[in-house]
Every structure is written in structure tokens, then in C-alpha cells.
Amino acid sequence: MIGKIDYIKEYAKELKLLNLQKKIDEFIEHGENEDLSYQEFLYKILNEEIIAKEERKKQTRLKNAGFPVIKTIEEFDFEFQKSISKRHINRLLEMDWIDKIYNLIFLGPPGVGKTHLAIALGYKAIDMGYKVSFISMDNLVYSLKTQDIMRKSKIKINKIHSSDLVIIDEIGYLPINR
Known part of the structure; x- marks a missing residue:
């Protein structure tokens, strides 16, 4: 006999609430142990579902970007490369230049x-919800030609x-060349 939990899992699957289905x-x-009200319980479930969906979207954007490796600003050695202004890079990290199409x-x-x-x-842009594509000039020219x-x-194009x-x-x- 199918219990209510099984129905909830099926409904969650049908509604594409994957986090709820798994957890x-x-x-x-947790709701029983913490004596959560119905509102708190529902809020917690929906909040975690939103967080999980956003993380899945981010992982998809990251995979689709095609980065050869993941690099972050925190890993960049500004001491080694003194000609690069950390202040200017931090300004670029605000990403308003993307919306202005610069x-x-x-x-x-x-x-x-x-x-x-x-x-x-690009990684920061993905984190902020932007879709990013990384490609070498060689691969871009090849893709355009073919x-x-x-x-x-x-x-790819x-x-x-x-x-x-x-x-x-x-x-x-x-x-x-042309």
C-alpha cells in the first residue's frame, strides 16, 4: 500500500521539486523535532527548494560556459602582476558593464x-546569474566556418x-584571414 510520503514524493517529482523529493x-x-508551525515548515521546504534550484542552474551555467579550468579573483596574485589594478578588477566584478553591453x-x-x-x-558572472561562453579564437573561427x-x-554558435x-x-x- 502506498503511504502519504510516497504520494508526496510522486507529487514533488511531478512538480519538479527535486530537493523535496529527495529530502x-x-x-x-526536522519539522517534528523542532515543533515547527505549518507556515515555518512550508517556508523551510520552499526556501530549500529555491536554493537547490538556483544551485542546479548555476552548475548548468558553469558546465555550459566551457571553462578549461575554474579560476577566481581570490586566486589571482596581484603582487606578482603589479600592472593590474585590484581596484579596477573589483570594479569589473560588479558586472554592470555586462548590462551596458561594454x-x-x-x-x-x-x-x-x-x-x-x-x-x-566569467565565473563571477555565472554566480550572478549571467550565461557565459568561453571559447578560444581558434575554436571560434573553426565553429564559424563549419x-x-x-x-x-x-x-556552439x-x-x-x-x-x-x-x-x-x-x-x-x-x-x-578572410
Whole structure:
């Protein structure tokens, strides 16, 4: 015989409340142990569901971004690279330039941290809810040239079009011809 918990799990699945579906037993035990009111109990369940959904969305955006590695601003060594102003980078971390549709270009010789900073800004943008695409110039040119004949390239270009932020790496490493 199916109990009410099983029905709740089925309803949660139908409503795509995945966190509730997985943790209903834990929620009920906590609610009983803490003598939560109905409002508090429902609030806790819905609040945790929202948090879990946002985390899943963030993980999806992170996966779709295509970063070769994850880099953060906290990992960047501003002492090693004194020509980069921490104040300017912190200003960029506010991300208002994305909404204003400004372009950023990091110029410099290899090894100064351009890719690290670009990925760190992209990671922060994902954390703030933006869709990000990271691609090397070589892969971008290849995808543009082959989008009409290769499904994978077309999907990649469409993903780039739907992104709020596109990070193109290694621009200077590839001769660009028409």
C-alpha cells in the first residue's frame, strides 16, 4: 500500500521539486523535532527548494560556459602582476558593464594572467546569474566556418549567441584571414 510520503514524493517529482523529493523524510523529521508551525515548515521546504534550484542552474551555467579550468579573483596574485589594478578588477566584478553591453579586452604578453582574469570574471558572472561562453579564437573561427555543415559547430554558435558574456581567449595566437 502506498503511504502519504510516497504520494508526496510522486507529487514533488511531478512538480519538479527535486530537493523535496529527495529530502522529504529529513524535512518531516526536522519539522517534528523542532515543533515547527505549518507556515515555518512550508517556508523551510520552499526556501530549500529555491536554493537547490538556483544551485542546479548555476552548475548548468558553469558546465555550459566551457571553462578549461575554474579560476577566481581570490586566486589571482596581484603582487606578482603589479600592472593590474585590484581596484579596477573589483570594479569589473560588479558586472554592470555586462548590462551596458561594454566590451573588455585584456592585452599583454603571455603569462601575465589575462586568461585567469577573464575566467574569474566569467565565473563571477555565472554566480550572478549571467550565461557565459568561453571559447578560444581558434575554436571560434573553426565553429564559424563549419556551422553550416557541422551540427556541433551550429550548436556552439547558437550557445554563444544566447550568452550574456562571451570570453574569447588567445586572440593574438591566430592569424585572422578572410
